[in-house]
Amino acid sequence: xxxxxxxxxxxxxxxxxxxxxxxxxxxxxxxxxxxxxxxxxxxxxxxxxxxxxxxxxxxxxxxxxxxxxxxxxxxxxxxxxxxxxxxxxxxxxxxxxxxxxxxxxxxxxxxxxxxxxxxxxxxxxxxxxxxxxxxxxxxxxxxxxxxxxxxxxxxxxxxxxxxxxxxxxxxxxxxxxxxxxxxxxxxxxxxxxxxxxxxxxxxxxxxxxxxxxxxxxxxxxxxxxxxxxxxxxxxxxxxxxxxxxxxxxxxxxxxxxxxxxxxxxxxxxxxxxxxxxxxxxxxxxxxxxxxxxxxxxxxxxxxxxxxxxxxxxxxxxxxxxxxxxxxxxxxxxxxxxxxxxxxxxxxxxxxxxxxxxxxxxxxxxxxxxxxxxxxxxxxxxxxxxxxxxxxxxxxxxxxxxxxxxxxxxxxxxxxxxxxxxxxxxxxxxxxxxxxxxxxxxxxxxxxxxxxxxxxxxxxxxxxxxxxxxxxxxxxxxxxxxxxxxxxxxxxxxxxxxxxxxxxxxxxxxxxxxxxxxxxxxxxxxxxxxxxxxxxxxxxxxxxxxxxxxxx
Amino acid sequence: xxxxxxxxxxxxxxxxxxxxxxxxxxxxxxxxxxxxxxxxxxxxxxxxxxxxxxxxxxxxxxxxxxxxxxxxxxxxxxxxxxxxxxxxxxxxxxxxxxxx
Numbered sequence: 001x002x003x004x005x006x007x008x009x010x011x012x013x014x015x016x017x018x019x020x021x022x023x024x025x026x027x028x029x030x031x032x033x034x035x036x037x038x039x040x041x042x043x044x045x046x047x048x049x050x051x052x053x054x055x056x057x058x059x060x061x062x063x064x065x066x067x068x069x070x071x072x073x074x075x076x077x078x079x080x081x082x083x084x085x086x087x088x089x090x091x092x093x094x095x096x097x098x099x100x101x102x103x104x105x106x107x108x109x110x111x112x113x114x115x116x117x118x119x120x121x122x123x124x125x126x127x128x129x130x131x132x133x134x135x136x137x138x139x140x141x142x143x144x145x146x147x148x149x150x151x152x153x154x155x156x157x158x159x160x161x162x163x164x165x166x167x168x169x170x171x172x173x174x175x176x177x178x179x180x181x182x183x184x185x186x187x188x189x190x191x192x193x194x195x196x197x198x199x200x201x202x203x204x205x206x207x208x209x210x211x212x213x214x215x216x217x218x219x220x221x222x223x224x225x226x227x228x229x230x231x232x233x234x235x236x237x238x239x240x241x242x243x244x245x246x247x248x249x250x251x252x253x254x255x256x257x258x259x260x261x262x263x264x265x266x267x268x269x270x271x272x273x274x275x276x277x278x279x280x281x282x283x284x285x286x287x288x289x290x291x292x293x294x295x296x297x298x299x300x301x302x303x304x305x306x307x308x309x310x311x312x313x314x315x316x317x318x319x320x321x322x323x324x325x326x327x328x329x330x331x332x333x334x335x336x337x338x339x340x341x342x343x344x345x346x347x348x349x350x351x352x353x354x355x356x357x358x359x360x361x362x363x364x365x366x367x368x369x370x371x372x373x374x375x376x377x378x379x380x381x382x383x384x385x386x387x388x389x390x391x392x393x394x395x396x397x398x399x400x401x402x403x404x405x406x407x408x409x410x411x412x413x414x415x416x417x418x419x420x421x422x423x424x425x426x427x428x429x430x431x432x433x434x435x436x437x438x439x440x441x442x443x444x445x446x447x448x449x450x451x452x453x454x455x456x457x458x459x460x461x462x463x464x465x466x467x468x469x470x471x472x473x474x475x476x477x478x479x480x481x482x483x484x485x486x487x488x489x490x491x492x493x494x495x496x497x498x499x500x501x502x503x504x505x506x507x508x509x510x511x512x513x514x515x516x517x518x519x520x521x522x523x524x525x526x527x528x529x530x531x532x533x534x535x536x537x538x539x540x541x542x543x544x545x546x547x548x549x550x551x
Numbered sequence: 552x553x554x555x556x557x558x559x560x561x562x563x564x565x566x567x568x569x570x571x572x573x574x575x576x577x578x579x580x581x582x583x584x585x586x587x588x589x590x591x592x593x594x595x596x597x598x599x600x601x602x603x604x605x606x607x608x609x610x611x612x613x614x615x616x617x618x619x620x621x622x623x624x625x626x627x628x629x630x631x632x633x634x635x636x637x638x639x640x641x642x643x644x645x646x647x648x649x650x651x
Contacts, residue, residue, distance in 0.1 A: 027563065029606040047609065049635055050645075051565035080645070097564035347641055418631060419639035427634075429641050479629055 001064055001370070002147050002292040004112045011155070012109045015116065019043045020102035027099065042122075044115025045101055049422045054093045054101060055118040056108060060128035060146040060170075061089035061373040065360040068371055070111040072356035078104050083356070085341060085349040087413055087464055088167075089127050089373045090118055094420055116154065121162045123153035123234075127169045129178045130374035133293060134336050134382040136328035139189045140197055142172035144293050145226060148281065151289075152227050159234050163241035164249035166234070167206075174493060179375060181205045181214045181495035182467055184251045185233060188493075192220045199226060203233060203263065204255030207461035211497050212252040215260035217267060224286075225271075228279050232271035236263070296368045296383060301333025305386035318393055320442060321404040326389070333386050337367070339379040339401040340411065344440040345433050346400075348414045349377035358399045366392045375464075376413055378406065409451045409518070410436035413464050417457030417474060418481070424457035426474025426481035426507070431455050434511040439518075448518055451531040454489070467491035469532045470517060471498040472510060481507045487517070487543055488535045501544050513547055520546045553615035553628060556583035557595045558635065559608035567635045567647070568608060570599055576608060578647045580625050580636040585616065 004012070019039070026036040040046075044055040056071070063071075071091055075083045078100045079093045086092055096104060108114055117125045126146040133141045149168060153159060159166075169183040180186030186202035199221040205214025221229050237251045240258075255263045312319040327336040339359065342348050351359070359379055363371045366388050367381035374380060379401070384392060396402035405411045412435060415421065417428030432455055439445055454468030458475075465471035471486035483505050486498030505513050520543050521531045535543070557570040558580075568576040569583035577583065586592045592613055599611035615628040627633045638645035 027606060029604075033603070033609045047560055047565060049631075050567055050638065051560070095565075099563050418634055419641050427640060433641070481630065 001062060002059075002143075002289070008112070009109075012112075012114050012116075013106075015043070015114070016102060016105045016109055019105060023098060023102055038120070041119040042116070043101070043105065044118035045096075045098075046119065047422070048094070048420055049418075049424075050420065051095045052098055052101070053420070054096045054104065054115060055086070056091050056093070056113060056115050057118050057125040058089050058091060058113075058373050059125060059150055060132065060143045061130050061375075062132070062143060063371040063373065064111075065363040065369045065371065067111045067113055068356050068360040068363065070107060070113065072353040072360070074104055074107060075356065076353040082350050082352045084347075084416065085351065085373050085377050085379070087375050087377060087415070087462055088118075088125065089130070089375055090125060091373075092416070094416075117150075119165075121164050121166075122160055123149075123156070123162070123166045123168065126150055126153075127167070127178055127183075127375060129171045129173055129176075130372040130378075130380050131177060131327055131336050131382065132172060132372075133295065134329050134334075135173050135175075136330045137175050138173045138330060139191060140172045141293050142170040142178075142187075142189060144286075144290050145187070145189075145199075145223075146170050147289055147292070148227065148286070149230065152230075152279075158238065162234070162238055163243045164246070164251075166237075166251065168230075176491075176493040176495075177374070179464070179467065179491035179495075181493075182207050182211070182464075182491060183214065185230065186214050187226075190220060196222065198222045201229065201233075203267075204252040204260065205495075206250055206252045207464060207466045208250070209247065209459040209461075210250075210252060210256075211461065211466040212256060213495050213497060214252075215255060215263075217260060217264035224280065225275060227281060228274040228277065229267070229271055231274050231279050232267045235270050235274075236266045240266075295331075296370075298331045298334060298383070299385070301331070301385065301387075303332040305333055308386040308389055311390040315390070317404070317442075318390060320446060321393055321402055322389065324404045324408060324446065325402075325406045329383070331383075335384050335386055335389060337381040337384045337389070337392060337396075338374075338406040339381065339396060340403040340405055341378050341401065342405060342411050342432075342436060343400050343403050344410065345437045347429050348412050348432050351379075355399055355401065358395075359401070362392065362395060376411065378411070404442060405445055407450045407452070408445045409439045409448055409453060409514075410445060411452075412436060413452075413454040413468070415456050415458075415463035417455075417463075421457060421462075423460055424474065425459075425476035426457050426483065428455040428457040428463055428472075428474060431472060431474075431483065431507070431510050435514050438511045438515060448522070449528075449530050451518070452489075452491075453514065464491060465489070466497050467495065468498060469530075469535070470514060472514075475504055477504065483507070483510045485510075485513060485517075485547070487540060488532065490532060499540055501540065502548050516547050517543055552588075554618055555586045555592055555595070555613040556580065556616050556625065557586075557599045557611050558583075558614050558632070559599060559602070559611035562606055562609050569636075570595055570602075570611075574598060576602065580616075580627065583616075583625060585618065585625065586613070
């Protein structure tokens with residue numbers, strides 16, 4: 001894992017000291033709320049519906065057990081004993097007191113964490129494939145480049161006041177688990193015909209009120225040019241992005257207005273001025289950062305552990321969990337383990353301090369001390385020996401993280417919604433709870449197969465509803481909560497935006513509607529089709545007819 | 552014309568609070584002073600602005616309340632404000648109106 005150097009430590013502590021002074025001046029009245037607001041936002045502190053909310057960065061979704069224990073400590077000491085893992089691979093605390101936030105930030109700094117770049121019109125905390133450094137299908141570890149982008153962007157004076165927030169996601173694998181096509185910049189590590197590794201560059205993707213799938217503006221960018229090329233994109237955006245209208249300020253609007261090819265040409269022109277200039281990584285820097293992400297010392301193990309196979313044969317519940325919650329590891333004899341933060345009827349993404357502490361202990365005992373956070377709001381133990389899987393599963397069952405539902409209908413993404421968020425129009429979490437309770441039966445869930453339900457409480461789309469196989473968007477109709485349903489969204493390498501099925505439904509009809517959609521899929525399913533495959537084959541109409549015939 | 556109360560967030564900890572009849576701020580909407588008419592609204596708003604200047608609260612505003620059914624029970628009209636006064640619907644244990 002990346003370890004702070006002297007500069008990082010000094011920089012983060014300096015920012016904490018600055019914020020402590022700013023909070024003190026706010027409490028004394030020296031700073032007004034208008035003066036203070038941009039300062040607190042630069043430190044990840046929002047004022048939400050019920051209280052302040054602190055959004056802590058988890059760079060590229062990677063945590064050590066020590067850092068997880070600190071997150072538990074913060075929940076226990078300063079908040080209501082829980083935290084919420086988000087679709088940006090961050091954690092949010094919903095109840096911190098303003099007076100305590102400098103102490104929280106100092107505690108975070110002690111474990112090399114912070115809340116920088118989690119708010120404001122800057123380059124936000126870079127996200128990545130949660131299986132980075134472990135996945136069997138990975139070309140290279142994307143976290144190396146996420147860290148390089150972080151170091152380049154954190155104090156970049158040119159990009160600290162962009163027209164709007166700016167999100168970058170990186171995947172090192174062809175199977176896109178980082179939703180890169182719906183980011184301002186999406187980077188996919190690819191090989192060219194010569195076998196060299198570089199980046200395919202997508203730009204202008206995003207969700208919100210104007211959802212767009214990113215356009216590929218470069219099929220192959222040699223790795224050494226990443227920073228100069230990113231700087232060229234950001235420079236074009238910074239110059240031409242609209243600052244007069246918040247709803248048209250994202251780079252996706254600019255790319256749509258000028259056209260992807262024209263935008264690509266502008267970037268190319270700008271890049272010619274920057275290429276091979278001072279922004280490129282100095283000799284040795286890539287190697288220095290790569291060294292932090294050197295693979296841990298894996299034991300030489302057989303590809304398949306006989307005890308793991310036997311345990312699956314004798315224990316159907318373990319077999320079901322292994323089928324849905326494990327992913328292939330690149331090292332023989334190891335597995336990637338997904339911990340579901342979506343228990344039946346639970347709050348997607350929430351974890352108590354006791355659960356966080358337990359995960360930290362399990363990471364130390366079973367996963368070389370490493371933990372990951374996914375944008376789908378689950379936790380991951382990335383390096384588990386197959387021979388330990390049954391024991392680990394038993395312990396996860398005891399702590400409530402062994403629901404065998406990863407990628408299934410109850411593994412729902414849900415934004416905080418109107419229960420917490422001052423922007424929301426409707427609640428998201430109770431809808432997720434209703435659906436996961438409705439489909440609680442494990443055999444039924446596994447029979448339905450992969451089905452991604454994503455729920456947002458407003459058009460800002462933090463719950464990624466645009467790219468849900470079933471997307472649910474809360475809207476306000478004369479003070480009442482209603483929900484629009486979209487179908488066919490996809491956040492992966494075959495990214496698509498969902499299509500609206502029809503008029504919005506009231507709060508108490510949403511779970512019924514999802515059941516109708518699932519029944520329609522099962523009626524039309526052929527062979528081993530997933531929900532998305534069937535939808536793509538038969539189209540929207542059969543679903544629409546069934547939904548509005550019964551509701 | 553609905554009646555109003557003033558709500559805000561307390562500066563030091565962000566808690567949802569309501570202006571009371573003795574000029575203080577309570578976490579319980581039941582304690583709020585109710586304004587009936589434009590002049591009363593203006594008086595409450597002026598009191599809230601003074602509390603902002605005194606660094607007690609941030610972002611005060613008037614909300615519609617329903618007192619028709621039972622004048623002893625105050626209830627926000629908009630659902631959003633009911634969630635603010637009662638706590639997240641998914642955490643009934645955080646409901647402030649359960650206290651006292």
